[in-house]
Amino acid sequence: MPIVVPQRDTCPFCENLADRRPCAWIHRDEVIASFVNPRLYGKGAVLVIPIRHAPTLLDLNAEELSAVFAHAQELIRALLAAYGPEGFSVFQNNGVTAGQSVAHYHLHIVPRYAGEEPGRIFGEGEFQRIPIEERLQIAEEIKQHLG
Numbered sequence: 001m002p003i004v005v006p007q008r009d010t011c012p013f014c015e016n017l018a019d020r021r022p023c024a025w026i027h028r029d030e031v032i033a034s035f036v037n038p039r040l041y042g043k044g045a046v047l048v049i050p051i052r053h054a055p056t057l058l059d060l061n062a063e064e065l066s067a068v069f070a071h072a073q074e075l076i077r078a079l080l081a082a083y084g085p086e087g088f089s090v091f092q093n094n095g096v097t098a099g100q101s102v103a104h105y106h107l108h109i110v111p112r113y114a115g116e117e118p119g120r121i122f123g124e125g126e127f128q129r130i131p132i133e134e135r136l137q138i139a140e141e142i143k144q145h146l147g
């Protein structure tokens with residue numbers, strides 16, 4: 001059975017990459033990019049994506065897989081330095097039934113702070129989009145701690 005991914009007319013992440021939507025970029029190169037999640041699950045919640053439109057984990061090539069996780073590690077170190085969380089979650093969903101809402105592979109990195117409910121599962125619908133100005137500020141703070 002093929003994985004059933006969300007169907008939309010346009011891919012919001014490809015729109016971001018084409019600079020047709022405001023996006024608080026943290027990093028962009030030829031293979032991958034990262035940006036502040038508009039739905040701020042926790043201060044410093046970010047997404048890592050491949051530049052190429054690849055719907056799920058199974059569609060990534062070896063270079064993309066490696067680049068996504070190498071950058072995730074750099075981002076987590078920067079987030080620890082910038083905001084001092086006590087932990088962090090790294091997750092991604094493949095297919096509508098798994099909770100995938102954008103059919104362009106994306107890895108979530110969510111810092112976890114003292115006093116939060118341990119192991120809380122985040123639901124996208126629980127969070128409002130935050131203004132681009134606030135996202136740009138967070139991107140700057142993270143970039144200051146990237147090697």
Ligand SMILES: [Zn+2]
Binds near residue numbers: 054
């Ligand atoms: Zn896309």
